[in-house]
Amino acid sequence: MANIPHDATNTAPPAELGEMELYHPKSWWTKYVFSQDAKIIAIQYAVTALAIGFVALVLSWLIRLQLGFPNTFTFIDAERYYQFITMHGMIMVVYLLTALFLGGFGNYLIPLMVGARDMVFPYANMLSYWIYLLAVLVLVASFFVPGGPTGAGWTLYPPQAITSGTPGDEGGIILMLVSLILFIIGFTMGGLNYTVTVLQARTRGMTLMRMPLTVWGIFVATIMALLAFPALFVAAVMMLFDKLLGTSFFMPTLVEFGEQLSYGGGSPILFQHLFWFFGHPEVYIVALPAFGIVSDLISTHARRNIFGYRMMVWAIVIIGALSFVVWAHHMYVSGMHPYFGFWFATTTLIIAVPTAIKVYNWVLTLWRADIHFTTPMLFALGFIVTFVNGGLSGLFLGNVVVDVPLSDTMFVVAHFHMVMGIAPILVIYGAIYHWYPKVTGRMLSEALGKFHFWVTFVGAYLIFFPMHYVGLMGAPRRYFETSDIMVLPDSAITLNAFMSIAAFVVGFAQMVFIFNVVWSLKNGKEAGGNPWRATTLEWQTPKTPPEHGNWGKELPIVYRWAYDYSVPGAPEDFVPQNQPAAATQGAPS
Amino acid sequence: MLVALMMVLVVVGSIVFHFLSPWWFPPLASNWGYIDDTTVLTFAITGAVFAAVVLFMAYCLYRFRHKEGNKATYEPENRRLEVWLISLTTGGVIAMLAPGLFVWAQFISVPDDAMEVEVIGQQWLWNYRLPGEDGRLGAADNRFVTFDNPLGISPHDPAGQDDLVVIGSDLYLPVDRPIRFALRSVDVLHNFYVPEFRAKMDMIPGSSTYFWATPTKVGTYEILCAELCGVGHSYMRGIVHVVTQEEYDDWLVLQRTFAEF
Numbered sequence: 139m140a141n142i143p144h145d146a147t148n149t150a151p152p153a154e155l156g157e158m159e160l161y162h163p164k165s166w167w168t169k170y171v172f173s174q175d176a177k178i179i180a181i182q183y184a185v186t187a188l189a190i191g192f193v194a195l196v197l198s199w200l201i202r203l204q205l206g207f208p209n210t211f212t213f214i215d216a217e218r219y220y221q222f223i224t225m226h227g228m229i230m231v232v233y234l235l236t237a238l239f240l241g242g243f244g245n246y247l248i249p250l251m252v253g254a255r256d257m258v259f260p261y262a263n264m265l266s267y268w269i270y271l272l273a274v275l276v277l278v279a280s281f282f283v284p285g286g287p288t289g290a291g292w293t294l295y296p297p298q299a300i301t302s303g304t305p306g307d308e309g310g311i312i313l314m315l316v317s318l319i320l321f322i323i324g325f326t327m328g329g330l331n332y333t334v335t336v337l338q339a340r341t342r343g344m345t346l347m348r349m350p351l352t353v354w355g356i357f358v359a360t361i362m363a364l365l366a367f368p369a370l371f372v373a374a375v376m377m378l379f380d381k382l383l384g385t386s387f388f389m390p391t392l393v394e395f396g397e398q399l400s401y402g403g404g405s406p407i408l409f410q411h412l413f414w415f416f417g418h419p420e421v422y423i424v425a426l427p428a429f430g431i432v433s434d435l436i437s438t439h440a441r442r443n444i445f446g447y448r449m450m451v452w453a454i455v456i457i458g459a460l461s462f463v464v465w466a467h468h469m470y471v472s473g474m475h476p477y478f479g480f481w482f483a484t485t486t487l488i489i490a491v492p493t494a495i496k497v498y499n500w501v502l503t504l505w506r507a508d509i510h511f512t513t514p515m516l517f518a519l520g521f522i523v524t525f526v527n528g529g530l531s532g533l534f535l536g537n538v539v540v541d542v543p544l545s546d547t548m549f550v551v552a553h554f555h556m557v558m559g560i561a562p563i564l565v566i567y568g569a570i571y572h573w574y575p576k577v578t579g580r581m582l583s584e585a586l587g588k589f590h591f592w593v594t595f596v597g598a599y600l601i602f603f604p605m606h607y608v609g610l611m612g613a614p615r616r617y618f619e620t621s622d623i624m625v626l627p628d629s630a631i632t633l634n635a636f637m638s639i640a641a642f643v644v645g646f647a648q649m650v651f652i653f654n655v656v657w658s659l660k661n662g663k664e665a666g667g668n669p670w671r672a673t674t675l676e677w678q679t680p681k682t683p684p685e686h687g688n689w690g691k692e693l694p695i696v697y698r699w700a701y702d703y704s705v706p707g708a709p710e711d712f713v714p715q716n717q718p719a720a721a722t723q724g725a726p727s
Numbered sequence: 728m729l730v731a732l733m734m735v736l737v738v739v740g741s742i743v744f745h746f747l748s749p750w751w752f753p754p755l756a757s758n759w760g761y762i763d764d765t766t767v768l769t770f771a772i773t774g775a776v777f778a779a780v781v782l783f784m785a786y787c788l789y790r791f792r793h794k795e796g797n798k799a800t801y802e803p804e805n806r807r808l809e810v811w812l813i814s815l816t817t818g819g820v821i822a823m824l825a826p827g828l829f830v831w832a833q834f835i836s837v838p839d840d841a842m843e844v845e846v847i848g849q850q851w852l853w854n855y856r857l858p859g860e861d862g863r864l865g866a867a868d869n870r871f872v873t874f875d876n877p878l879g880i881s882p883h884d885p886a887g888q889d890d891l892v893v894i895g896s897d898l899y900l901p902v903d904r905p906i907r908f909a910l911r912s913v914d915v916l917h918n919f920y921v922p923e924f925r926a927k928m929d930m931i932p933g934s935s936t937y938f939w940a941t942p943t944k945v946g947t948y949e950i951l952c953a954e955l956c957g958v959g960h961s962y963m964r965g966i967v968h969v970v971t972q973e974e975y976d977d978w979l980v981l982q983r984t985f986a987e988f
Binding site: 289295304391393395407441442443446448472473494497501502508510538611614616618623624630633706711 | 830
C-alpha cells in the first residue's frame with residue numbers, strides 16, 4: 139500500500155544512479171563568499187533580503203508619518219511620498235518576499251529536506267545570488283541618481299511611469315527596470331535549480347507524496363515563478379525601449395503638459411495584462427511557500443500529523459494552476475472589456491475553495507493535538523488569523539461588482555497587506571525561529587521571540603484591520619493628502635494617526651528581532667541536532683549546522699512520510715522519516 | 728490560555744469595531760444600492776466564516792494545549808469531513824458570486840435613454856464635454872490637442888462644432904436621469920470616482936471607456952482621481968453638483984460650444 143503516503147515501509151528502492159561529485163572549496167573565498175554550497179547561498183540571500191527589507195520598513199514609517207500626521211513633517215513632499223510608496227512596495231514584494239522564500243528558504247531547505255547533498259547546479263546557484271545582489275545594488279543606486287527613484291507606484295503603469303509628471307522619470311525608472319531584469323535573470327538560475335533538485339535529486343524512498351509540504355510549496359511556487367516572471371521581463375524590456383529608444387509598445391498618442399509627444403499606437407492596457415499575468419501568480423509565489431512552511435510548523439509544534447496531506451498537496455497544485463487565469467481581477471476598473479469581469483470573478487472565487495481547504499486543514503491539525511506554544515507556533519497561529527482575514531477580504535475585491543467601489547481605495551491596501559504582507563512575514567519569522575537552531579546550532583531567545591510575536595501580531599492587526607474602513611469611506615490609495623477629502627470625517631484623521639502610532643510600535647519590535655538574531659549567534663542556548671523533535675530529514679543530519687554535502691558518508695534513506703507525530707505504539711511522539719517501519723511496533727496499516 | 732483568549736479578543740474586537748465604529752460607506756447618492764447590498768451580504772458571510780474559524784481555533788488552542796502526558800490523536804485523513812467542508816465552502820462562494828455577477832450584468836448594460844457626458848482627464852484637472860443641439864458628440868483624438876483645443880475635438884467633424892466644452896470647472900448633472908459617463912484622457916491614466924455614486928472607471932489615453940449611473944440625490948459631491956497619475960494625483964479633485972432639471976438647464980445655456988471656444 140505504498141501509494142498511501144502515510145503508510146511507512148521498511149524497504150526503499152535501490153539506488154540507480156551514482157552520487158554526483160561536489161565542488162570542494164579550496165580557499166576561504168570559495169567557501170564563504172563565492173560559495174557553491176546551497177546553505178551558504180541561502181544565508182547570503184536571506185541576509186541581503188532582510189537588509190533591503192529593512193530599507194522598506196524605514197520607508198513604511200515615512201509613509202505612515204505623512205498619512206498619520208499630514209503636513210507636519212515638511213521634508214516629505216508629494217514627490218518623495220510617491221517615491222517612498224513605490225520603493226516600499228517593490229522591495230517588499232520582489233526583493234524581500236520572493237528572494238527570501240525561494241532564494242533563502244528554498245536554498246537552505248530543499249536539499250536538506252529531500253535528502254540531497256546540494257542543489258543540482260551549484261555553480262548556477264552561486265551566480266543566481268550574485269546577480270540578485272547586483273539587482274539590489276542597482277535598485278539602491280536609484281536613490282542616489284538625479285531625480286531620485288521612480289515614484290510611479292510599484293505597478294509602474296505607463297504612460298505615467300515614464301512621463302515627466304512622475305518623480306524619478308529620468309534615472310529612477312530606468313534603474314528600476316534594469317534592476318527587475320537582473321532580478322529575473324538571477325532568479326531563473328536559482329529557480330531552475332530548485333525545480334530540478336526536487337525532481338531529480340531526492341534520496342531513495344523520498345517519493346513526491348512523502349515530501350514535506352514546505353518543499354511542495356516552494357517547488358510549485360518556483361515553477362510558477364519560472365512561468366510568470368517572463369511576462370514581467372518582457373514588460374520591463376518593452377518599457378525600457380519606450381523610455382530610451384522612443385518605441386511605443388505601451389504609449390498611445392498623448393500630450394504632456396500641452397506638448398504633443400512623438401509616441402503613438404501603443405497600449406497602456408497591454409502593460410497591465412503583462413504586469414498582472416506576472417503579478418497575480420506572484421501573490422501565490424509568496425503565499426505557497428508560506429502555506430507549506432506553516433503546515434510543517436503547525437504539525438511539528440502541535441505534535442500531530444498534518445490533517446489531509448494529500449488534499450493539501452493537491453490544493454497547492456490547483457491554486458498554482460488557477461492563479462494563472464485570474465490576473466485581470468486586478469483590472470476590473472481598468473477599462474478592459476467588461477465581459478472579462480464575469481470570467482475573472484468566477485475563476486477568482488473558485489480559488490477560494492482550495493484555499494479554504496488549506497485553512498480548514500491547518501485548524502483541524504490543531505484538533506486533538508498536543509499544542510506547544512513555542513515562538514514558531516505562535517507565529518504560525520498569527521498567520522492563520524491574518525491570512526483568513528486577508529483571504530476573506532479578497533472575496534470582496536474578487537467579486538467584480540463589489541470591487542467597483544473598493545478598487546483603488548485604502549481597502550485594497552489593507553487587504554493585500556494583511557494577506558501578502560503580514561501573513562507571509564509572520565511565516566518568515568516563524569520559520570526563522572524554527573530553523574535558526576539548524577542554521578547556527580543555537581536557539582533564539584524564546585522570551586524575546588514571544589515579545590516580538592505579540593507586538594508584531596497585535597500591532598499589525600491594529601494597523602490593517604481599521605484601514606479597510608478608511609477605504610470603505612472612500613479614501614483612495616496612493617494619496618499624498620487624504621485629510622481634506624470631503625467624504626472623510628475628522629475622525630478618520632484620528633484613526634490614521636492611531637494606525638501610524640501602531641506602525642511605529644510594530645517597527646520597534648523588529649529591532650528586538652534583529653537584536654535577538656545577532657545576540658543568540660554567540661549567546662543562544664546550544665540547540666543540539668533536533669531541538670523541536672521533528673521528523674523531517676534536515677533535523678537528522680550528522681552535524682549541526684550541516685557540513686558541506688549535508689550527510690556524512692551515506693545519504694539518508696526515507697521510509698515514511700514527513701508527519702509521523704504521535705504514532706500509536708511508537709516509543710516517542712515523533713518518528714523521523716529515515717526510520718524503517720520495522721523499528722516501530724504497531725505502525726498503522 | 729493567553730493565546731486562546733487573544734484569538735477570541737481578535738474576533739470580538741473586530742465585530743464590535745464593525746458595528747460600533749462610525750466608519751462606513753458615505754451615504755449613497757446613485758442607483759447602485761445593489762452594490763451596497765452585495766457588499767453587506769459579503770460582510771455577513773465572510774464575517775461569519777472568520778468568526779467560526781478563529782473561534783474554533785481558539786477552542787482547540789485551549790482544549791488541546793500541551794499538558795504533561797498528553798498525546799495527540801493520529802488521524803491522517805477524514806474523507807467525509809473534507810467533502811463536507813468543500814461542499815459548504817462552494818455553497819458560500821456561490822451565494823456571493825451569483826448576486827455579484829447579476830449586478831455586474833446591470834453595471835455594464837447602459838440604459839438606452841442614458842444621457843451622454845464625456846469626462847476628459849488631464850494632469851491634474853477634470854474637463855467635460857456635453858453633446859450640443861445635434862444630441863451627439865463629435866469625434867476626438869489626442870492628435871488634435873492644442874492650446875486652443877485642449878480636449879482634442881476633431882476640427883473636421885461637423886458634429887463636434889456644437890459640443891459644449893467645460894474646462895476645469897464644476898460639473899452639473901440632472902437628478903434621476905441615467906448618465907453614461909464616457910471617459911477619455913489626454914495624457915496618462917486617471918480614474919473618475921465619486922464615492923457617493925459607488926462607481927468608478929479608469930480613463931486611458933487613446934481609448935474611450937465608460938460606466939453608467941443615475942444620480943438620485945440632489946447635492947454637491949467631490950470627484951476623486953483614483954488611478955495614480957503622477958505627483959499631483961491627490962490634488963486631482965473636482966466637484967459635481969446634482970441638481971434639478973430646471974437648474975441643470977440654466978447651467979447648460981451658460982456653457983460655450985467648441986465653435987465658440
